[in-house]
Amino acid sequence: MQQSFINKIGMALAFSLCLCQAANAQDWPDRTIRLIVPFPTGGATDIVARVIANQAAVELGQSIIVDNKTGAGGTIGAAEAVRSKPDGYTLLLSTNSTQAIAPHLYTNLSYQPNEDLTPIAHLGDAASVLLVNPNVPVNSLQELVEYAKENGDELNYASSGTGTIVHLNTELFMHQTGATMSHVPYRGTGQAIADMISGNVHVLIDAIPSGLPYIRSGQLKALATTGQHRNGLTPNLPTFIEAGLPEYESLAWFGLYAPKGVNPDILNKVYDAFQKSIQNPEVRKQLEALGVEPPRSTNTQEFIELVEHDSARWKDVIVQANVPTQ
Missing domain, CATH: 3.40.190.150 (Bordetella uptake gene, domain 1)
Structure with a gap:
């Protein structure tokens, strides 16, 4: 008898809780x-x-x-x-x-x-763009790969910090191509872009809108984008896939x-x-x-x-x- 009463109380409480949750959701x-x-x-x-x-x-x-x-x-x-x-x-x-x-x-x-x-x-989803300083003597992704293999000690790349997707995008690129460059981490990419323009760093893979003004002004060169297809902001730029890296794709x-x-x-x-x-x-x-x-x-x-x-x-x-x- 007592157990039955307890069971009924428990069922009543559960029912009340369900009603309360339903009301809250409504x-x-x-x-x-x-x-x-x-x-x-x-x-x-x-x-x-x-x-x-x-x-x-x-x-x-x-x-x-x-x-x-x-x-x-x-x-x-x-x-x-x-x-x-x-x-x-x-x-x-x-x-x-x-x-x-x-x-x-x-x-x-x-x-x-x-x-x-x-x-x-x-x-x-947002694709990124591979940017290089205009003084780096390359005009395509494959040219950068070859140049980095031969001159890796002279090249460095920027990121918005160790372990960020900006950093890992470049590590993925180097892993797939065998290219070598030195990592220069920043706190965000604003200062990184300024240092790229001045020539202190050479390569950066960053969000397309961040680099777009400098691409249009000629202060930076853009080689490829990281999406599965061309981005509407940069329709004339090939993707990494189109530029010869069929397994490279990275979207934030x-x-x-x-x-x-x-x-x-x-x-x-x-x-x-x-x-x-x-x-x-x-x-x-x-x-x-x-x-x-x-x-x-x-x-x-x-x-x-x-x-x-x-x-x-x-x-x-x-x-x-x-x-x-x-």
Whole structure:
């Protein structure tokens, strides 16, 4: 008799909890949503986040504020998202760096990307461009490969920091071609580009919009882009694949995540709003101007598989290049 009464109480509590969760999901969102961006204000990820979030806020009928939590390759912001209450009011706009690279680079990472964060949507991809100082006597990718093999001691390449995708893109290039160059890490690529123009460094693989003004002015030479097909901002530039490296492809991706445990109905609302945002013609136009193309994956499961593939790939590059863990 007593056990039966306890069972009934337990069932009643479970039923009440389900009703509460359903009500919460139905009412969500009823206040401002925070979108954590784990990179600095004004950077590519920040700009992309704001463009997409502005329209997603319209779709949801609530404000979305972008909160930049920077440092440690984006892992500080990601960890902040993991610690947040799983109620749908904190989201994370993440990239390869925090989800696919950081687990293999940081030995004391405070979160597990694939366990502590729930993937929601793949929002877009961005190719990079291979830039060289005009004084380097090459005019094609293959010429750079040959020149680097013969003059590797004289060549160096810049990055936005050890272990960043800018660094690993060049390590991947050297691994596939046998070219050798010395690494010069910077805190971001702004100073790196300035030093390239002055001739202090020779090679950089960076986001297309970052290099575009200097390509057009002739201050830097562009040899190839890293995408699967030619980019709309640089239609006359071949891809690495077209230029003779059939296995070279690298895209920075932007993805939306939530802390583990958010109500699935809320996640569906978030997914729908952000999908409508990236499909909005005006948003699409703004993203294309930033070199961001539509996402390769068409649903959450495909996005999960893409991240898993990306993670395995960058792990191999980090090991092969002996990139120091931190």
